[in-house]
Amino acid sequence: MNAAAKTAIVLGAGMVGVSAAIHLQKRGWRVTLVDRKEPGSETSFGNAGVISRGSILPVAYPGLLWDIPKILAGRSRSVRVDPKALFGMLGWAPAFLRTATKTENRRIAGVLNALLALCLEEHEALMKEAGATAHLTKAGWLKLYRTEEGFAGSAFEREVMDELGVAYRVLDAAEIAALEPNLQPIYARGVHILGTASVDDPAAVCRAYAALFENRGGDFIRGEVSRLEDDGGTARVALNDGAILEADAAVVAMGPWSAEILKSVGVAIPLFHERGYHRHYRPAGNAVLTRPVNDAEGGFVLAPMAAGIRLTCGVEIAPEAAGPSTKLIDGVTPFAQQAFPLADCLDETPWLGRRPSLPDGLPAIGRAPGRNRIWTCFGHQHVGFTLGPVSGRLLAEMMSGDETVIDPQPYNPARFG
Numbered sequence: 241m242n243a244a245a246k247t248a249i250v251l252g253a254g255m256v257g258v259s260a261a262i263h264l265q266k267r268g269w270r271v272t273l274v275d276r277k278e279p280g281s282e283t284s285f286g287n288a289g290v291i292s293r294g295s296i297l298p299v300a301y302p303g304l305l306w307d308i309p310k311i312l313a314g315r316s317r318s319v320r321v322d323p324k325a326l327f328g329m330l331g332w333a334p335a336f337l338r339t340a341t342k343t344e345n346r347r348i349a350g351v352l353n354a355l356l357a358l359c360l361e362e363h364e365a366l367m368k369e370a371g372a373t374a375h376l377t378k379a380g381w382l383k384l385y386r387t388e389e390g391f392a393g394s395a396f397e398r399e400v401m402d403e404l405g406v407a408y409r410v411l412d413a414a415e416i417a418a419l420e421p422n423l424q425p426i427y428a429r430g431v432h433i434l435g436t437a438s439v440d441d442p443a444a445v446c447r448a449y450a451a452l453f454e455n456r457g458g459d460f461i462r463g464e465v466s467r468l469e470d471d472g473g474t475a476r477v478a479l480n481d482g483a484i485l486e487a488d489a490a491v492v493a494m495g496p497w498s499a500e501i502l503k504s505v506g507v508a509i510p511l512f513h514e515r516g517y518h519r520h521y522r523p524a525g526n527a528v529l530t531r532p533v534n535d536a537e538g539g540f541v542l543a544p545m546a547a548g549i550r551l552t553c554g555v556e557i558a559p560e561a562a563g564p565s566t567k568l569i570d571g572v573t574p575f576a577q578q579a580f581p582l583a584d585c586l587d588e589t590p591w592l593g594r595r596p597s598l599p600d601g602l603p604a605i606g607r608a609p610g611r612n613r614i615w616t617c618f619g620h621q622h623v624g625f626t627l628g629p630v631s632g633r634l635l636a637e638m639m640s641g642d643e644t645v646i647d648p649q650p651y652n653p654a655r656f657g
């Protein structure tokens with residue numbers, strides 16, 4: 241079949257969907273991108289903007305089981321579990337907790353690393369084509385430790401980075417001050433992850449990629465997807481205004497909402513949401529932050545953005561229907577204020593985003609199990625902004641029957657089938 245004649249509908253215009261749409265377009269597909277909002281309006285809007293080469297470990301770290309009582313008692317700075325979410329967690333938490341061993345962490349890191357190794361070059365290629373390079377800073381990012389114990393406690397991460405060839409430099413207090421003179425001198429140790437970059441406005445980057453897609457002849461439709469169909473020969477996408485779109489293939493890239501829509505074609509994937517929040521601050525005086533910093537013990541990230549210093553927090557597990565809670569972000573705010581001179585808060589209410597996560601910490605990239613015309617590209621948890629372009633490329637290569645840049649098998653969504 242002539243690939244140039246093929247048509248695809250990509251559902252979801254976050255970083256992952258927009259990137260997949262561009263890569264399909266590059267391979268001769270006629271692509272329609274659908275989203276109920278403007279591109280880059282959900283999770284891809286409010287993240288910390290780190291193109292994070294070094295985020296190789298899954299969230300379920302070895303030793304997590306011992307921390308569960310502290311988390312459930314509300315004494316963790318990085319994780320909050322709403323008690324009302326506990327019943328719903330039964331669908332994914334056992335498989336998630338099984339990855340909390342060194343052996344499983346190493347296996348997952350190896351698989352994720354294959355994608356992460358390409359993240360920056362794939363972003364840079366799209367940024368050049370989209371005229372978005374002005375948003376990029378290539379200064380790495382800093383993981384900071386207030387105590388020697390905290391630093392020593394993270395040795396496993398450095399061991400795995402060494403094994404996988406992730407470049408970093410260990411810093412003492414003076415070296416941290418040399419890199420970021422406006423941080424308060426409260427850190428004993430730092431790890432400067434090299435090969436990592438950051439952007440000053442993730443939504444603007446996503447929208448620049450979407451504009452590139454449209455300028456190259458791609459169609460963007462604003463609409464709410466309500467149902468999928470796959471009769472083996474055609475993919476059909478129903479919108480809730482009654483419209484039915486048809487194509488040779490449909491790609492589910494709806495981030496946190498992907499699993500819900502897949503139910504309409506009988507596909508069950510145990511996706512869950514790791515909520516996270518952000519708020520912006522004006523830096524006090526002339527204080528400057530050059531790159532994102534992660535205070536491992538404080539449980540927050542501070543990232544310099546066009547809109548101000550963006551404070552993001554860790555993970556909240558809450559029922560879908562639960563409204564936003566400020567507990568987690570309020571809890572880390574005093575620690576962030578100790579770290580950097582933050583002046584006025586620029587947001588009345590914090591932004592809430594949902595990291596789309598799968599129990600094994602790996603994305604679902606490939607053909608939907610048992611479906612001929614439906615493909616998936618979601619579940620990028622804490623690194624979806626980072627991985628959008630490389631995942632989109634891998635998916636487009638698979639759909640086009642081309643040689644793939646890496647082995648796609650470990651990301652196959654059929655592992656949940």
Ligand SMILES: Cc1cc2nc3c(=O)[nH]c(=O)nc-3n(C[C@H](O)[C@H](O)[C@H](O)COP(=O)(O)OP(=O)(O)OC[C@H]3O[C@@H](n4cnc5c(N)ncnc54)[C@H](O)[C@@H]3O)c2cc1C
Nearest residue numbers: 252254256276283284287288290465495516623624625626
């Ligand atoms: C606080 C926080 C900090 C983070 N920091 C980083 C970071 O520094 N680096 C990093 O790489 N990642 C980070 N992440 C994770 C990253 O933001 C996500 O993994 C990524 O944005 C997911 O992109 P996506 O395209 O899969 O989903 P989304 O960006 O959520 O896109 C999904 C799209 O689907 C659309 N949609 C949903 N349902 C429907 C429907 N029924 N009909 C039509 N459209 C629909 C939505 O409108 C949305 O536009 C962070 C996340 C959070 C919450």
